[in-house]
Amino acid sequence: KQEVTQIPAALSVPEGENLVLNCSFTDSAIYNLQWFRQDPGKGLTSLLLIQSSQREQTSGRLNASLDKSSGRSTLYIAASQPGDSATYLCAVNNQAGTALIFGKGTTLSVSS
């Protein structure tokens, strides 16, 4: 059964710092890995989708990498801003390709 773990559970940094969020998964037979952002009381916003054949994806200050064989992904956020404060979730597909399996998320707080 696929399990997704995110470390750390919470992170507080001052504005301007570069930071890395970690995600690991137990079954390397994935189609893709996705990173989402969730603001309090809101739904999820898709940030980056990495297909299993890809090594990384970039969007603005965000860069996500995927090492499928070792079951790991990292989300790198450059020059963090207070507006980046949110919970970040990573997810991989189940074997049937019909559902995403999420980690519990990393709650990020960026202080000004």
Next chain:
Amino acid sequence: GAGVSQSPRYKVAKRGQDVALRCDPISGHVSLFWYQQALGQGPEFLTYFQNEAQLDKSGLPSDRFFAERPEGSVSTLKIQRTQQEDSAVYLCASSLGRGTGYGYTFGSGTRLTVV
């Protein structure tokens, strides 16, 4: 529509009451998913529709949970005889393609509180 719309936004139900949660996906999106998110946890899969066909309902926690998408657009998640452990945020997502290979758009969710 421009996004995925869910209603109601909040629902308080007395234990034992039946509830119905609605999801309006983005027009033309083939795939529709329901997830349940407990406080402090990541979303957990409930069920998946491809058009009107319910292809995966393995995540529904009990036979009190029922979902439908009769015309391949709007979907309803029904919970019968609600219990306190059903309290959670119920998220709906839709996707243009089939399965999980495409980007998801999530709704803002329905927060269900069973008292």
